[in-house]
Amino acid sequence: MAFDSSKIEEFSDIWVFCEQRDGAIMGTDIELISEGRKLADERGARLIGLLLGGKGIGEKAHELGGYGADKIIVVEDERLEVYNTDAYTKVICDIIMDKKPEVFLVGASNIGRDLGPRVAARLHTGLCADCTHLDIAMEPYTDFLREASTIDVDHVTFDMSDTNMKMTRPAFGGHLMATIICPRFRPCMATVRPGVLKKAPFDETKAKAVEVERVAAVLNDSDIRTKVLEVVKESRKMVDLIGAEVIVSVGNGISKDPKKGIALAEELAKALGNGVVGASRAVTDAGWLTADHQVGQTGKTVRPKIYVALGISGAIQHKAGMQDSEMIIAVNTNEDAPIFEVADYGLVGDLFEIVPLMIEDISKL
Amino acid sequence: MKAFVCVKQVPDTSGKVAVNDNGTLDRASMATITNPDDLAAVEAALKLKDECGCEVIVVSMGPPPAESMLRECLAMGADSAVLISGREFGGSDTFATSQIIAGGLSNLGIGEEDVIFCGRQAIDGDTAQVGPQIAEKLNLPQVTYAAEIHKQGKTLKVRRLLEDGYMTIEVQTPCLITCVKELNQPRYMTVSGILHCYEKPYQVLDYDALKDEPLIDPSTIGLKGSPTNIFRSFTPPQKGAGRMLTGSGEQMVSELVTNLAKKHII
Numbered sequence: 304m305a306f307d308s309s310k311i312e313e314f315s316d317i318w319v320f321c322e323q324r325d326g327a328i329m330g331t332d333i334e335l336i337s338e339g340r341k342l343a344d345e346r347g348a349r350l351i352g353l354l355l356g357g358k359g360i361g362e363k364a365h366e367l368g369g370y371g372a373d374k375i376i377v378v379e380d381e382r383l384e385v386y387n388t389d390a391y392t393k394v395i396c397d398i399i400m401d402k403k404p405e406v407f408l409v410g411a412s413n414i415g416r417d418l419g420p421r422v423a424a425r426l427h428t429g430l431c432a433d434c435t436h437l438d439i440a441m442e443p444y445t446d447f448l449r450e451a452s453t454i455d456v457d458h459v460t461f462d463m464s465d466t467n468m469k470m471t472r473p474a475f476g477g478h479l480m481a482t483i484i485c486p487r488f489r490p491c492m493a494t495v496r497p498g499v500l501k502k503a504p505f506d507e508t509k510a511k512a513v514e515v516e517r518v519a520a521v522l523n524d525s526d527i528r529t530k531v532l533e534v535v536k537e538s539r540k541m542v543d544l545i546g547a548e549v550i551v552s553v554g555n556g557i558s559k560d561p562k563k564g565i566a567l568a569e570e571l572a573k574a575l576g577n578g579v580v581g582a583s584r585a586v587t588d589a590g591w592l593t594a595d596h597q598v599g600q601t602g603k604t605v606r607p608k609i610y611v612a613l614g615i616s617g618a619i620q621h622k623a624g625m626q627d628s629e630m631i632i633a634v635n636t637n638e639d640a641p642i643f644e645v646a647d648y649g650l651v652g653d654l655f656e657i658v659p660l661m662i663e664d665i666s667k668l
Numbered sequence: 669m670k671a672f673v674c675v676k677q678v679p680d681t682s683g684k685v686a687v688n689d690n691g692t693l694d695r696a697s698m699a700t701i702t703n704p705d706d707l708a709a710v711e712a713a714l715k716l717k718d719e720c721g722c723e724v725i726v727v728s729m730g731p732p733p734a735e736s737m738l739r740e741c742l743a744m745g746a747d748s749a750v751l752i753s754g755r756e757f758g759g760s761d762t763f764a765t766s767q768i769i770a771g772g773l774s775n776l777g778i779g780e781e782d783v784i785f786c787g788r789q790a791i792d793g794d795t796a797q798v799g800p801q802i803a804e805k806l807n808l809p810q811v812t813y814a815a816e817i818h819k820q821g822k823t824l825k826v827r828r829l830l831e832d833g834y835m836t837i838e839v840q841t842p843c844l845i846t847c848v849k850e851l852n853q854p855r856y857m858t859v860s861g862i863l864h865c866y867e868k869p870y871q872v873l874d875y876d877a878l879k880d881e882p883l884i885d886p887s888t889i890g891l892k893g894s895p896t897n898i899f900r901s902f903t904p905p906q907k908g909a910g911r912m913l914t915g916s917g918e919q920m921v922s923e924l925v926t927n928l929a930k931k932h933i934i
Binding site for chain 1 (some may be wrong): 716742749761762766792793795796797798799800801803804805809810811812813818820825828829830831833834835836838839840843854888894896897898899900901902903904905910911912913917918920921922924925927929933934
């Protein structure tokens with residue numbers, strides 16, 4: 304029977320694509336499984352992970368179960384060991400056409416953003432890119448609007464029976480938010496920005512209880528039109544801004560002694576709790592720190608528990624990348640610096656004097 | 669061989685971003701630019717032309733003013749330009765957009781040795797979806813996030829960026845490549861390029877010109893053919909201004925640290 308994405312009543316269950324690299328589960332998988340659990344409960348559906356990889360990848364199924372998956376569909380095949388657009392698209396679409404999930408979530412990594420659009424186009428369904436918030440039931444959605452929008456929720460009539468997945472994403476550097484739905488086709492697909500969804504705690508009982516279904520890949524050599532010649536990990540360790548709970552960023556204010564400014568930021572980040580150092584564009588452009596440190600519209604979007612901006616004026620592009628941090632502390636010599644508009648605590652002063660005092664006071668706690 | 673380049677004219681979001689009262693982008697009041705990643709795609713195609721003398725065709729979907737951007741690409745060295753434009757195409761999401769552009773490219777004819785270049789993503793939507801979806805609809809292999817491209821005959825060797833490194837991928841033509849800014853430094857328009865850009869072939873493909881293409885089906889293009897719809901758009905609340913601490917450096921820091929500790933943040 305031919306697959307028809309418009310017969311939406313035939314589709315059920317929440318699915319998550321579980322990306323692996325080198326046989327290891329990615330952090331985004333855990334975020335997606337945790338979020339998927341919430342959505343599955345709202346919908347009264349099962350949460351199923353789809354795990355593709357080389358020999359032995361099935362052993363990771365229990366780890367995913369521990370974060371809330373009811374079942375993991377495992378496809379082990381040496382041709383799936385390393386990501387390949389054609390092979391992954393074929394295998395995933397075959398399984399989706401057979402089992403018909405209502406929702407399919409993919410992490411918005413460089414791989415997820417290669418795979419997601421290809422799968423959506425083949426299935427003839429909608430895909431919302433780089434989502435930062437997901438709901439199915441209307442109640443949590445209106446609660447979300449109450450908190451995250453200027454909409455006067457109590458004076459707007461909503462169809463509370465709507466069960467389309469509501470996929471919210473920022474547009475234009477966070478100036479606007481848009482909630483997207485895919486009402487006529489299934490599965491409803493979203494790629495989800497890494498680092499924004501909360502991870503659930505690991506549960507050993509759930510890990511043991513997870514159901515594992517093995518499916519064989521149906522692949523011909525002619526299905527795969529690209530050849531991966533090598534996969535190279537950069538030997539230099541990249542800074543993990545996305546996963547960090549504490550980020551201390553430096554801006555042009557360190558220019559009189561960049562080395563010392565960065566050293567102070569590192570020390571403060573350590574004092575605040577295993578933090579990492581971020582940077583404004585001025586700093587990466589000047590070559591004082593490498594581009595992987597850059598926070599902002601062209602850099603990374605971060606939401607740490609604590610964000611400290613040292614000597615950063617706060618251009619709109621920088622603010623777009625950090626304004627959703629839970630606690631923002633800004634130190635700048637210019638009291639009119641725009642960074643103070645988004646700061647919870649503002650300190651006017653020279654970072655070279657203020658930061659050592661901060662480190663000292665924190666160490667006394 | 670031909671190198672097609674898909675380009676998009678976008679509002680310059682690095683400058684002032686203007687938003688209408690109803691929450692949509694006030695495009696009219698903003699300057700437009702060629703999408704930065706797309707310029708890298710244009711340069712990649714022009715490099716190929718330098719190396720092997722291929723024909724470079726820039727293709728855009730958009731309203732008539734996108735002509736100015738296409739003329740700039742011609743002034744950089746592209747050989748001809750095609751604008752896919754029509755009311756029937758308006759309101760398309762990424763699925764419908766790729767359907768239309770794929771229909772336009774099929775209409776132009778993709779040969780055995782041809783390459784389609786796209787930018788990785790546009791700065792107004794940031795979806796990175798249209799490139800891969802065009803490839804799927806044309807049943808072509810794709811390589812995204814290209815940061816280095818070498819072509820030898822029908823084989824391309826591409827360095828594809830990952831968050832923690834890269835992959836080297838080999839692919840045969842015809843294929844679609846999406847390019848990141850880091851791929852190259854786009855060349856400037858030349859004086860003679862500017863002088864002659866209005867003499868180069870420029871073609872508009874509207875709905876009537878494309879309606880016999882199998883991909884151009886009213887149920888899969890435009891607002892009606894788009895699988896996704898906007899449920900609601902809204903502006904986030906302005907974050908309340910925080911507290912400016914006062915006093916000497918010691919006093920400010922002491923108040924800060926005391927408050928953070930009280931709130932169990934540290």
